[in-house]
Amino acid sequence: MPFSETECQQCREDFPSLKRTVNGRPLAYLDGPGGTQVPQQVIDGIGEYYRRCNANHGGAFVTSRESDRMVRQSRETVAAFLGAPSWRGISYGASMTTLTFALSHALGRAMEPEDEVVITALDHEANRGPWLGLRERGMVIKEVGLRPDATLDPESLERQIGPRTKLVAIGYSSNVFGTVNDVERARDLAHEVGAYVLVDAVHFAPHFPLDVAALDVDFLLCSAYKFYGPHVGVLYARPGLLEQFDTDKLRTQEDEAPYRIETGTLNFAAIAGVKATVEYLASWGEGADPRERLLQAMAEINAYEHELARTYYEGAAAIPGVKVWGPSFESRHRAPTVSITIDGVHPQEAARRLAEQGIAVWDGHFYALRPIEVLDLAEQGGVIRVGISMYNTRAEIERLLEGVEELAG
Secondary structure, eight states: OOOOHHHHHHHHTTOGGGGOEETTEEOEEOBGGGOOOOOHHHHHHHHHHHHHOOOOTTOSSHHHHHHHHHHHHHHHHHHHHHTOSOGGGEEEESOHHHHHHHHHHHHHHTOOTTOEEEEETTSOGGGTHHHHGGGGGTOEEEEEOBOTTSOBOHHHHHHHOOTTEEEEEEESBOTTTOOBOOHHHHHHHHHHTTOEEEEEOTTTTTTSOOOHHHHTOSEEEEEGGGTTSOSOEEEEEOTTTGGGSOOSOOTTSOSSTTGGGOOSOOOHHHHHHHHHHHHHHHTTSOSSSHHHHHHHHHHHHHHHHHHHHHHHHHHHHTSTTEEEESOOSSSSOSOSEEEEEETTBOHHHHHHHHHHTTEEOEEEOTTOHHHHHHTTOTTTTOEEEEEOOTTOOHHHHHHHHHHHHHHHO
């Protein structure tokens, strides 16, 4: 069944935080890229872990064995979400950033001075900083250029990848401009020269079905708190790949994947929440198995989010004094994230005044500092960002447009 305004209103009943008000008005959470709200089903999944089997890993007693079984089931559930061939390809960490730093240490040990890593000017710092740090080891970092429309320059991508390239680290979608990158082209160019491909899918995973097997990349990362779950980082690694690298690990840690990149005791309650999160998303789809239900649910939710975001994009663009950044919504392959600037209004002031009306939006650079610098937006305080999630409504978009028009007037 299509995910429409009716289903949206139904899903809103699952999110306790949506019942909050500010100055007598419902609080409109339009800040999904910064972290989504959490449904009661996920809250219950976390609480149930604490109620039943809060225990450390590897014990002989019943609660430890139940906890280990839950973690295995969580990995299996996330593997279905990502289209991974096995639960052994799914590692957990404190955040995507933490996992990326761990990967940069491991891959850096396998590289030699003058080896090259290709990053992009569009990416979040979590997929730039860990690789830029390899310059201290003598590696060369190359950057794919950014065009004025907030899309990557395809010719720059081809120029930067060469015989000494060992890794291409690219975001799937921009958390500022909603741009969806041509990851398949980056993968083909990288694999032609024997380089690995790492994809930051933090902003892509909440909005689009994923299939890492078909995508044929080596690493892919995302964060559950961006798709209605707790703050847990997720790493997919191609089968057999993690074992090839010298990771940061204690000698007591298991050597095989997925464990060899996981340091210390994991946040098991949050991992239970990740499992509940994916199950919640699947509950909005139909099909014979969890993967089929997930694919159908994600496609329908994406279509709903896309239409709301397009309404805002086109409405904001029609307001005098407002500039909308990023690709248009002519293509369906665009994340439902829209950033604007308003002539004469600092983004922080705009966000503050909208907040007084019960409208939650972000201002600034959102840790994607480089594209903000390249597009000459840093000195004016960045942009005002809106991100659509499954629980947002057309009425909220209308309220938002009224607020933006008032700011621009």
